[in-house]
Amino acid sequence: MLKIAIDLGTSSTKIYEIGSGIVLHEPSCVAVNAETKQVKAIGNEAKALVGKTAEFTSIVFPVFEGEIVNHAMAVVMLDAFLSKIGIKSGRGRVEVLFCVPCGISDKAKSSVYNVCDDLGISHLHFVEVPYLSALGQDLPISDSNPAFVIDVGAGTTNIAVLSLDGIIAGASLNIGGSNMDVHIIDHVAEHFGLKIGSLTSERLKNTVGSLAEGDNQSTVVNGRDITTGRPRSVAVSSSDISYPVRVYIDKVLEYVGMILKKLPAEVSASICKSGVHLSGGVSKLVGLGEYVEQKLDMEAHVCDEPQMAVILGAGRAIGNPATLKKIKMEF
Ligand SMILES: Nc1ncnc2c1ncn2[C@@H]1O[C@H](COP(=O)(O)OP(=O)(O)OP(=O)(O)O)[C@@H](O)[C@H]1O
Ligand SMILES: [Mg+2]
Structure with missing residues (x-):
């Protein structure tokens, strides 16, 4: 029987397949035409469109703060990801470990269950993230x-x-990191008079964000001048964004x-x-x-x-029935 693990994260989905390792890592988002509801792009292609689409295209993130908030789009997205790794049909015969937040509520668990049900997945285990993080780090x-x-x-x-x-x-x-991204946008607007987008903010955090004292790397960011409305760039350093x-x-x-x-x-x-x-x-x-x-x-x-620890741990758990039995949640 095919065994896989799915980590449906707020920002990215990771999938592990026994025998192959990590087979997918893509942003958890879908670009949709708001009028016709037609799906335009999923995963990497959808994320590239964030902040750049015309009015009628919206970018939907089906997971928010670790929980599924858009059932239909979660199904569309996971269906595409599973198809991409070659699991199009016969999903009833696939054994799936689903990574879930520590202390997940019954309601959030049902949301995952319902999405998997719509995808044709019936053999499902839930394991809380901390166990998987520990296993993935070989503790x-x-x-x-x-x-x-x-x-x-x-x-x-x-x-x-x-x-x-x-x-x-x-x-x-x-x-999590998304809170930092939103705060950095406000911080840059206040201190540099520049409106930046969420992709730029995330890139800024990931390239110069630092908690090391005295670290002063910098990078150039582009955005819209709040006063003139014209495009402008500015150099932003680690210390400039250390607070957010x-x-x-x-x-x-x-x-x-x-x-x-x-x-x-x-x-x-x-x-x-x-x-x-x-x-x-x-x-x-x-x-x-x-x-x-x-x-x-x-x-x-x-x-x-560190970003792969949970999915690597999930891969180990689904591959080891004795461990899985000990750590899986009861429905
Ligand atoms: N070099 C970096 N420095 C700081 N943050 C980073 C770096 N690389 C990635 N991140 C941030 O890590 C977060 C993604 O991490 P991860 O994949 O563990 O989250 P997730 O599993 O999608 O979300 P969650 O577990 O909260 O549902 C994003 O906020 C991303 O911007
Ligand atoms: Mg995660």
Whole structure:
């Protein structure tokens, strides 16, 4: 039986296929003609159109803050992604692991279930992101050896201390890279009098965003002058956007502090030794590890491919029935 794992993220969808590895990584978006409802582009091609389309084309992101908010477009998008990797028919015979946020509500779980049902997927498992992040980072978790993971994505941050026996303390917050992108747009407008688009803002964060003190890389961004209305470019540096980046990491760490306070003493002692393990696309931010280390007063580790940790872990879990049995959620 074909086995795959799907990570339907707020900003990008990743799919893993047993025997092949990661077979798809594309933006979670669809370009639609608002009048005729005709789908014009999906994934990479749709994201390239963000902010550049005429009035009647809208770019729909079916996932918001980690949850499916547009059932029809989620079905259209996943149908296209599955077809792209050669899974067009016979989906009832495919075993699928679906990555879901920590502590997902029953309503959000039903939304995923309904989308999969419309896609013809019947053999479905749900596993919460923190387990998958830990597996994808090769952390030596067992019943007696807990791990502390934080996955900072585009729309959600999953925080958990877990062992193979279960999640000891954890939560998913509606905070991620997208909040930073929106804040950077306002910040650049206020400080440079320049209106920039969301793709530009994301690129700015991903190229010069930094939490390292004294880091002052810069890049040129183009936008529309707010006063004259004409196109203009400006050089923006790491320190220029450090506030809108840092403020969300500080919010996450504030919440982390509350979670740590709830831990049994033996668990605290154990994770104090092993430290915190960071994944998710935002963990690629320069200086994040050092910043977290300083704020939490424990070692912080960022794995090699933080954005892929969850889907790699999901690939491992779907390939290992004994592990999957231990960590999957009950419906
Ligand atoms: N070098 C980088 N520096 C900072 N942020 C980055 C970098 N590269 C990617 N990102 C950000 O990481 C986020 C995407 O990460 P990821 O793929 O883990 O999220 P997701 O799984 O789609 O979302 P979620 O898990 O919240 O539903 C985006 O906000 C993206 O801009
Ligand atoms: Mg994610």
